[in-house]
Each structure stands twice: as structure tokens, then as C-alpha cells.
Amino acid sequence: MNPVEIKNICKTYTRKRFLSFGKKEETPVLKDVTLALKEDRVLGLVGESGCGKTTLSKIVLGLEKPTSGQVIVDGKDLGNLSKAGFKKIRRFMQVVFQDPYSSLDPRMTIRQIISEPLDIHGLYKEKSTRKKVLEELIKSVGLSVEHLNRYPHEFSGGQRQRIAIARALALDPKILIADEPVSALDVSVQAQILNLLKEIKQKRRLAMLFVTHDFAVARFLCDEIAVMYKGRILEYAPGEELFSNPQHPYTEALFSAVPVPDPVHQKKRQAVSVAARADMEGHLCPFASRCRYVCAECGQTPPMLKEVRPGHFCACTALPFKKKKSSFAI
């Protein structure tokens, strides 16, 4: 039994437009997403902006309701839980958000921020135990005890993200959802936080969902990676397998577009062109209009995830034809 099972999640946002006579505008953001978070594993969810990766993480957290499909946490369906039942589950599932400037209350001290989840769940009420727990937590994220009495504005971005991580760890969760936790940080600080997340995951055997747009970060931290595009998972594979054998044309295009910090190598590389062509709109494959291997079948058959190599799933109808692809290196 995996800690989290995401089964056939679909999410459509609807809005009523003014003077539209009851007609609704529907925007599908997630289409039939099935994934699982495993104990002591990090699942990377990688995609460009607007692909639905944040929406999916919100649904897993229960912050958004899916239009259809189930999220099963610890054997229980999130959709059928009572308020009290949900609170129990939430204790084991915590989140770290992208922006450490807006996710910490500026009027609370760090002690109050980290204590809040403990208060809500009524844990460690005894004064000396609470003190000990807080001190251990703040040290485990690389800050010191005197930081507890300060306010968020006294900290830099990286330190704030450490505080957000300490708050998430306060309840000793089994599941951690991290939504772009390092993308707002400076390069030199980013490395510190990535090391910290890796260390925490190993120590606590967490099941982690790591949402990112950065493949380099995903390669460092993730055990499995799902590549998402327009609300669909196009490719899913163990991390190293994905980087050595990317199968989907979209993944290939993304890899080729990521610049590498090596001027000699980088100046030789050529990004795969993915300019959108209007004539391909309406194809069943969401990537068809930008794909260079597009064929007639892409318009007829919806792309389904198929196992193309052991443990490696890819949703591409044109896949067998793709073999004539030019060799390319990351």
C-alpha cells in the first residue's frame, strides 16, 4: 500500500461569464492523472507553467476538489472523509510552498510559526517537551535556537524556506508536498536547501511529491519523474532512466532547451524547435501542434501511457516512428 495513490484525477475549472445566458466556460486543467507516492521515494512532477502541476499538488493536499477521480491517502479516500477524519490525515501530510516571503505570517515569531501546527493538533503540550521539540526542529533545518524568537522579516529567502520546512516537519509527517521550493532562491542558497531536503527525506523516509520546472533540480532529488504537459502525464520513468533514455518528443525538446553551464558544450547544442503550428490544433495528442514527429495517428488516437521499457511509461502514439530521431545529448 502506497502512502498516496492518485487515481484518474480530472479537474475542470468552470466559470460563468457575465451575460452569457447560463453558458459556462470550461477549462480542463488535469486529464486522467494516475500516480503514486511511495515511501522513502521522491516523485518529481516536471512541466512548464500552466501545465497543471500546482493544481495536482493542491488536489493531493485536499485544498482543491477534483472533478472526478480519487486521491487515496493511507487507504482512505480524501473525497469521502469527514472534517475530523481529514484533520487526522492532514497531520501526516504537509507542504512547503514556493514563495517563502508570502508563506510565513509576518506578525508571528518563528516560535509561533513552528508551534502552530502542534497547537492545532494538540501535540507536545507540556512546556519542557514543547521547548525541546522546537529546538530540535530548528536545529534540524540548520538554524539555531536563538532564531526562534525572531520575526520572518529578519531572515533571508533561504532561511525562510528553512523555517517553512521546519514547520512542515513539526508534525512528523509521512508525506511531504514541495511545490517549487527552491525556484525563488539564489543559486548558492538553492544548493543548501536541496541538500537539506535530500537529507530530510533520507532520515525520515518521507514520501515526497516534488513539483518543479527545473530538470537539473529534479535529477538531483527525484527517484521517479513524471513529465506533464497540458494536464496530462506524457512520460513517467525512474529518474536516471528518463535522463539516459528520454522517449517522448516533448521530454526530448525540453532537455534540448535546458542550457548547460559549460560554454564549449553549450555553444554546440541546438534546441529542438517547438514553434506551435496552427494547423495541428484539435489533434488528440496535446503536444501534436509543437511536435516534430507528428503523424496522422496523433489526431485519431488519444495518447495513453504505455510501458516502453521496464518501468518507463510514455504516452506517444507516434513512438515507433520516432526511432529515426537524431541523436542528441543533454
Add this chain to the structure above:
Amino acid sequence: MISPACVLDVQDLHVSFSTEEGTVPVLKGLSYSLAKGKVLAVVGESGSGKTVHALSLLRLLPPTAHIDSGKILFDGKDLVSLSPSSLRKLRGARISMIFQDPMSSLNPVLTIGEQLTETILAHRKISKLRAKALAVRLLKKVGIADAAKRYDQYPFQFSGGMCQRVMIAMALALEPDVLIADEPTTALDVTIQAQILRLIKELQAQAGMSAVFITHNLALVADVADEVLVLYGGLCMEQAPVHTIFEKPLHPYTQGLLHSLVSIRQKADFLPAIPGNPPVPGQECPGCPFAPRCPRALKKCFKERPPLFEQDGHKVACWLLEEKA
């Protein structure tokens, strides 16, 4: 000394901000020269002064900031002391700028075409019709399909990447000598980023334009730059040709920065991060701004600011190089 091939020469530029707590220096003596047809990448973390430096080049700083001293020489004129009206003639025509967030840099209530022709008509005495023809041609050049139709659309009808293309078209409309690009692709997805970079490189090579490219992303630097300037705490730490920076970085900060990069090319178990946090402007020590985080800091580093030691075009501000120089 200005060599004839140099288009922009910044000399000992000091910029500070007036705040409630007093004056906070942000740039503490930045000097460099930009060669014709070359791309200089200015790399730095947040608070290093890289955007302030970009804004001060065109005197676009907010009212609380002021240039205390220094010179910015362009075409024999000092931009720091130039009159507002002569400066206005240069902005957009000879030196132009691309900002980080394309969505907020365009005016939402004017069409793309109106904004493009506004720039052109402000500097050239041509008819509106010819300005429109030029604008449409520019939109085509930056890869916007169906340019004539797009000309009459508003920014909200464009995606982020398309808006940035419009910004580039606007910046290049009058064939400037210098392009200042302040994190032009940070707000964009990687595939779009690759397109925009290719576009800037192509146009830059065609027109022989020089560019100052400001970024925090070292991988982008490897892609676009000829020369790299590493900025930290308002000071230049190291400046060298791009290959030298990546192969033989001499400053501990540059070395640390390169080591701490996450690589997409191989899996690492641990990242050798630089400990500590970037300095907050106004709270640095009197010596080298990197000294508190530096693994090889000497006593001297905390007390005295190192000068730029130069050898074969490789400039490094670090006391460790004192004996070698």
C-alpha cells in the same frame, strides 16, 4: 583609456539608495568596458546590484536612488551628467533595454502596434504609415506569425513568450548600438527561453550590436556571453572571457557558485553549497563582501577591500592573488 572598439565604458560607478535608516550603498565602484559586437554577461545573486546597475546605465533609477560618482561613457558623452533631453534621444534609439517581466512592461490599454510605432515615431521623422510597415516587419523578424493581424491586438492576447518577443522588437526597432537585457528570460519556460535566446543571438550577430546581459543563471551565461562579470555585494568579484570563467575561475565565490550548480548532465548525491547567505545591502563588513562566506578567507579579507588584480584580461578582486599578481 577608451579603445576605439569600446562602445560603453563604465568607470567607478557608485550608486546608493536613501532609506529611513540612512544611505545604503548598492554599487560600490563598478568599472567595465563593453566591446563592440560583444555580449557581456553580468552575473549576480539578488541584492548584488545587478538590476540597479542596468537601470543606472540609462538613468532609470527610482527617485530614492542616486548615482554618487562615476562615469558612464557612451559615444564620447557621459550619461551620468547628460541633460534629460539629450538622454531621451539616446534611450531606445542608441541604447535600449529589455526588462524581466514582459507582461508588466507593456501597456495593457494600447495595442502592440501603437506601442511599437510610438517608439519609432518618437525618434524618427517618418509617416505613421511607414512606421506601421516597419513595425509589422519587426514583428515578423522576431518570429510572430500573422504579424499584420497581431499588430492590432492587445498585450493580454499574447502569451508571455510572445510579449517578450514584442519587447525585443521594440528594443531593436531603431537598431541600437547597445542592448541592455535584464533577466529577459527568467519569467519564461525553457522551450520559450531557448527560442528567445536564439533570437537575441541572431539579431545581435546580424547587426553587430553589443549587449549587456544580466542574469543569475550561469547556464545562460555559457550560452550567450563572450565576457562575464561576476557581481557580489555591489562589487565586481571577477571578470574574464566566458571560457576562462568556466574553466579557470580564480575567485572563491565564482568557484563556489560553479560547484553549487545542480547539473542536468549527471546525478549528484550532494551539492557543495556555499554556506551562509548573500549580504544584505547596507550590512556588509568593510573588507571583501564575500569574506564571511569564503572558505579561504584571510584576516586581511575582513578589514580591507581587495583591488582588482589583473592578468591577461582576467580581473579578480581577491587578496589570495596578491602575491601572484
